[in-house]
Amino acid sequence: MTHESNLPPQSTINVTENGNICILFGVKRITITFKNQTQLDLTHTNFSLNDSMDVDESNCNEENSTLTLKFLNVGHLKGLALRFLLVKSYYKQSVQNWFKLQSVQILLNHSVQATFNTSKIFAPISYSYHCQHVSSLQKYDALLVPSSSENSSRLWDVTFQDFQIQGFNIEDGEFSYAKDCATYFSPAILMGLVMSLILLLVLAYALHMLVHLKSMDRHYQRKCSATYFPRMKDNYLEDEREPLRGSGQEFYELRQSEYCRLSIQQCASVSH
Numbered sequence: 370m371t372h373e374s375n376l377p378p379q380s381t382i383n384v385t386e387n388g389n390i391c392i393l394f395g396v397k398r399i400t401i402t403f404k405n406q407t408q409l410d411l412t413h414t415n416f417s418l419n420d421s422m423d424v425d426e427s428n429c430n431e432e433n434s435t436l437t438l439k440f441l442n443v444g445h446l447k448g449l450a451l452r453f454l455l456v457k458s459y460y461k462q463s464v465q466n467w468f469k470l471q472s473v474q475i476l477l478n479h480s481v482q483a484t485f486n487t488s489k490i491f492a493p494i495s496y497s498y499h500c501q502h503v504s505s506l507q508k509y510d511a512l513l514v515p516s517s518s519e520n521s522s523r524l525w526d527v528t529f530q531d532f533q534i535q536g537f538n539i540e541d542g543e544f545s546y547a548k549d550c551a552t553y554f555s556p557a558i559l560m561g562l563v564m565s566l567i568l569l570l571v572l573a574y575a576l577h578m579l580v581h582l583k584s585m586d587r588h589y590q591r592k593c594s595a596t597y598f599p600r601m602k603d604n605y606l607e608d609e610r611e612p613l614r615g616s617g618q619e620f621y622e623l624r625q626s627e628y629c630r631l632s633i634q635q636c637a638s639v640s641h
Contacts, residue, residue, distance in 0.1 A: 380531075383542065384427045384436060390539045391429030392436050393497065394453075397531035401449070401475065404524050408446050426450075432457055433471075434536035448478035451527075455536035457494060466494035468537050473513055475525055483525035485513035492548035497535035500550035504528035512550070 384392040401409040426437040439450040452474040459466050470490035475483040485505055489512055492498040502509035505526045515522035535544055 382422065382424065382438070384424050384429065386429050390542050391536065392427060392434050392455075393533075393535045393539055393542075393544055394436055394438075395531070395533040395544070396529050398529070399451075400526075400528045400530075402526045405526075409440070409449065411440075429536070436534075436536070446477060448476075450476040450479075452476060453534065455534070457537060463493075466537075467491055468494050468498075470498070470534065472516070473527065475527060483520075483522040483527075484516040485522065485527065486516050487512055487514070489550070495538045495545055497533055497544040497547045498550070499531075499533040499547035501532075502528065502530055503532040503550075 380397050381393065381395040383390050383394075397412065399409065399411045400407065423439040423441060424437060426435075426439065428435050434455040436453040436455070437450055438452075439448075454471040454474075455468050456471045457466055457468050468491065470487050472487065473485045474481050490498060490500070490503065500512070503512050505511055505513040505515065506528060509528060513527065515525075533544060533547060538545065
């Protein structure tokens, strides 16, 4: 087992087995605290090549990969190490293999001090996994969860900034396309969706009002037309009567025969 590290420029480590790179790990900053006291704070600026990191206890196979980072002469704690367990699983729903970061452990002199389980750190087997913060702290969404409230895991906290890892299907010694932990509904995306929904509602309301106004306009046009308001029968009959004058007397004759409901005898009596 051999390893290469160039943490100052890129903060990356690779582990090789039988001449093949089997694990890639990248990070910008590692912070470890115990009882709220910082025990380790490494960044790409203060971690130099003079500081050694031992990964000889790491191992890889087709089903799982274990990355063990042992820090030598770094921080206040001696013999400090971090262990990452990656496992491969097949999911029928996606019809492909995925890998998952099963757990992260903090060790002191080969003794496990804290174990953090994970449930959201996973990616397709041909991808790497990336997250801006992988941490046990709530302010970073606590992707790392203490395995038990009864052991010492609750006393420890660990945070990785700009975290990236890949334990399978590594090609050309570089990280594959990264599945990012950023949710599809981040605050910015949610705000954009809300604004889009508001604009759609305003547009729908405007269209509704436009259609309603056109309908009201047609309605009032019908009311104002002459055919919509029929004349009263009496007024209509008055308009239809035509004065006849003769022998000093005035008579009226109806133009429309349908309004005359008088019999022949009645009409004859009227003429006299």
